[in-house]
Amino acid sequence: MTGQQTRRRGAALEEAILAAAAEELAAAGYQGLTMDRVAARAGTNKNALYRRWPNRLALGIAAYRRLATTVPVPDTGSLREDVLELLRGANRHWSSPLGTILRELLVAAGGTAELLGQLHDQSGEAVAAPWLTVLGRAVARGEAAPEALHPRVATVAVVLLRNEFVVRGVPAAPDDVLVEITDEVYLPLVRGRGAGPGPGPDPGAAG
Known part of the structure; x- marks a missing residue:
């Protein structure tokens, strides 16, 4: 009609x-x-x-x-600087109005894995991809062993930062927290992968 x-x-x-x-x-x-x-x-x-x-x-x-928009993956030529750039980008996002919405959705979803997996930032592949990229570059430069290229290892830093928002409820994480996560947790973990066990006791040493 x-x-x-x-x-x-x-x-x-x-x-x-x-x-x-x-x-x-x-x-x-x-x-x-x-x-x-x-x-x-x-x-x-x-x-x-x-x-x-x-x-x-x-x-x-x-x-x-x-x-939600895709965060560009940094390529500074240094694993430490790449990690800090990724954390700072995540910090800006979670501190923004869109980040507030994300936190509201996370609280509403609770522990429902299916719903959490639907969130762009929470799907395993989406979270791990930029971190695996910077780790892959670090491996190619000799800054990390290939054993570091594991999704759970790769995402440790961003998971710790997320806890600052979701668990502790901070409005924004100070930059020194990002540096601490990077220097005290993330880089030691990455560098420890593939290092192998330390030398055992010398069998020829006197008892």
């Missing part, structure tokens, strides 16, 4: 909903995100949302992933 709005379906409707959810999330944070407001902004009904996302948290995570 003339004047009747074209009904959106499939990918077009999903795109409209995600765009609306991202706008709501950016404006009001996760605490202010409601299915009613997203539906109204998208020009649809709540049933259309629930058919795609089972609850507000799932929609909030999808909207956050739309807002």
Whole structure:
């Protein structure tokens, strides 16, 4: 009919909903995100949302992933400086309004591994990729042994920094905390990989 709005379906409707959810999330944070407001902004009904996302948290995570951007991987020529640059970038992100949203989502998700895995910053591959890249370069330069190229080793520093926000609730980590994580934990761990056990007792030594 003339004047009747074209009904959106499939990918077009999903795109409209995600765009609306991202706008709501950016404006009001996760605490202010409601299915009613997203539906109204998208020009649809709540049933259309629930058919795609089972609850507000799932929609909030999808909207956050739309807002999140990829952090460039530093290449300073030094493992220590690369690590500090990655930590400083993460610190800026988690201290930003978008980081506040991420922390709200982490609290709401609790220990639900499936939902945590949907968060861009929390998926194992997404977290480990830049760290494995800088470690790979360090191995090529001779700064680290190949044994250091393990995802759990690679992400230790950023996990410790994340704990400052999620567990301790700090609004921003001071730079000396980033330096401490790098110098006191991360670099000793990386350099210890592949070092092998120390020499045992000399069998010829006198008892």
